[in-house]
Amino acid sequence: MPRDPYEVLGVERTADEKQIRKAFRSLARELHPDVNPEPEAEDRFKELAEAYEVLSDEERRATFDRYGHEGLKGQGWSPGFDGFANFGDLFGAFFGGGGSAGPRQGADLGIAVEITLDDAFAGIKKQLEYEAVTTCETCHGNCAKPGTPLISCKQCGGHGAVRTMQRSPFGQIVREAACPACEGAGRTPEVPCEDCHGRGSTTGLRTVEVDIPAGIDDGQRIRVSGRGNAGTSGSPAGDLYVVVHVEADERFVRDGDDLVGVVDISIAKAALGTTVTVPALDGDVELVIPSGTQPGAMLRIAGRGMPSLHGRRSGDVRVVVSVHVPEHLEEAQRSALESMVDDLPDAAELQPGLFDRIRRAVSGSVSGH
Numbered sequence: 109m110p111r112d113p114y115e116v117l118g119v120e121r122t123a124d125e126k127q128i129r130k131a132f133r134s135l136a137r138e139l140h141p142d143v144n145p146e147p148e149a150e151d152r153f154k155e156l157a158e159a160y161e162v163l164s165d166e167e168r169r170a171t172f173d174r175y176g177h178e179g180l181k182g183q184g185w186s187p188g189f190d191g192f193a194n195f196g197d198l199f200g201a202f203f204g205g206g207g208s209a210g211p212r213q214g215a216d217l218g219i220a221v222e223i224t225l226d227d228a229f230a231g232i233k234k235q236l237e238y239e240a241v242t243t244c245e246t247c248h249g250n251c252a253k254p255g256t257p258l259i260s261c262k263q264c265g266g267h268g269a270v271r272t273m274q275r276s277p278f279g280q281i282v283r284e285a286a287c288p289a290c291e292g293a294g295r296t297p298e299v300p301c302e303d304c305h306g307r308g309s310t311t312g313l314r315t316v317e318v319d320i321p322a323g324i325d326d327g328q329r330i331r332v333s334g335r336g337n338a339g340t341s342g343s344p345a346g347d348l349y350v351v352v353h354v355e356a357d358e359r360f361v362r363d364g365d366d367l368v369g370v371v372d373i374s375i376a377k378a379a380l381g382t383t384v385t386v387p388a389l390d391g392d393v394e395l396v397i398p399s400g401t402q403p404g405a406m407l408r409i410a411g412r413g414m415p416s417l418h419g420r421r422s423g424d425v426r427v428v429v430s431v432h433v434p435e436h437l438e439e440a441q442r443s444a445l446e447s448m449v450d451d452l453p454d455a456a457e458l459q460p461g462l463f464d465r466i467r468r469a470v471s472g473s474v475s476g477h
């Protein structure tokens with residue numbers, strides 16, 4: 109069952125002609141397959157065009173309001189853009205610019221790939237499989253059984269175009285449209301190719317090797333030119349868009365080109381100072397934690413973060429120091445601490461302002477050290 113056309117266009121049931129046209133135009137610009145590479149855009153655009161066809165015609169709209177989709181069907185109406193040869197034509201008719209008669213560029217495709225943070229750090233080549241429309245290998249896209257000729261199209265007499273009178277919401281339009289029989293080529297096969305049933309293309313699995321550059325971030329897209337669906341009649345293929353997902357990492361959270369990690373140390377080491385090993389992505393780094401380091405202090409290891417996609421210097425590794433207060437004390441530890449209790453100050457000697465102390469307590473993060 110098709111969706112409610114009011115819902116598709118996002119308008120009230122009481123919307124007037126102008127509001128309906130406005131909603132259609134703005135959605136059409138967004139969803140048209142020539143400008144929107146998302147794979148579902150074409151279906152949504154088709155749905156939109158059908159909804160508009162119903163609501164832009166007074167009689168059809170009244171029928172739908174009273175009897176729904178069943179009523180339209182009962183009147184012998186079926187969606188089909190009033191004879192527009194394809195979406196490009198429909199788009200062209202409404203927005204000016206040529207409707208694409210004849211060969212059409214193939215559609216863009218989108219696929220996703222998941223990589224680790226280490227892959228994103230070093231860059232990686234990935235072999236990816238995806239489904240696409242490919243030019244038929246048997247007939248090389250000319251649609252004829254090998255060894256048989258192409259003959260002049262009977263429907264258009266070899267012109268490739270047919271003149272049609274079309275009803276549109278904006279009045280009658282006389283236009284040249286691509287011949288539906290030969291798709292504008294002017295010639296059709298005498299004997300269709302058996303492997304592609306005369307379509308010139310087949311759908312199948314394809315493989316592509318994608319170079320994922322070092323420094324790529326989660327959600328970024330890589331365009332692989334010409335690896336989308338094949339076009340018709342020798343026109344160019346669409347592009348392939350690879351969306352990169354970077355898996356969450358146990359060690360670091362990414363912040364721009366910086367990598368942020370946490371190191372846990374005991375209260376004694378925080379007071380006395382220590383050295384810890386930080387597992388940076390290009391190898392371990394010995395990090396000196398100075399004596400008197402406060403909980404939440406942030407230490408910076410310059411230039412050991414993610415490489416920059418834009419040729420700037422690499423990011424940093426930022427290490428947040430988490431100071432662990434023991435939950436259970438041995439008797440000796442307890443008495444050692446008790447002996448210090450009256451000597452150790454509760455606050456820094458250089459009393460920070462109240463605001464700084466609240467900020468430290470709340471965010472647990474202090475810049476620098």
Ligand SMILES: [Zn+2]
Binds near residue numbers: 244246251303306309
């Ligand atoms: Zn073929």
Ligand SMILES: [Zn+2]
Binds near residue numbers: 292295
């Ligand atoms: Zn034709």
